[in-house]
Amino acid sequence: MKDWQVYLLKCADNSLYCGVTKDIENRLLKHNQGTASKYTRSRLPVELAVVKKGVTKKQAFQLEYQIKKLPANKKIIALKNGLKNVRS
Numbered sequence: 001m002k003d004w005q006v007y008l009l010k011c012a013d014n015s016l017y018c019g020v021t022k023d024i025e026n027r028l029l030k031h032n033q034g035t036a037s038k039y040t041r042s043r044l045p046v047e048l049a050v051v052k053k054g055v056t057k058k059q060a061f062q063l064e065y066q067i068k069k070l071p072a073n074k075k076i077i078a079l080k081n082g083l084k085n086v087r088s
Contacts, residue, residue: 004060006067007051008079011043016075018067020060024051050079 005024009017009031017040021027030036031046040046055063063082067075 002054002056002059004055004057005051005053006055006060006063006079008049008067008075009040009046010049011040011046013043015043016049016072017043017046018064018075018079020064024048050076052079052082 003022004020005022006018006020007024007027009019009028011017017031017037019027019037027036028046028048031040032044034041034044052063063079067079070078
């Protein structure tokens, strides 16, 4: 089913964090509580920068992997466009 989501968070230090979830509201809450990720725990608060909805689990993890390989300045646009026309 296509109920997975890939998301990018903007951390307090202006870094970006990429993750995968089925429930973006709950995941964002957990990140801001400091219980979702070791990386974001020390960079609170975080805010949602962009989310790509309607992908399968396999597609979500593949997209997350590809996004994480990109330079920071290309991650947001890449996720918005589903990696179309983005070069690292």
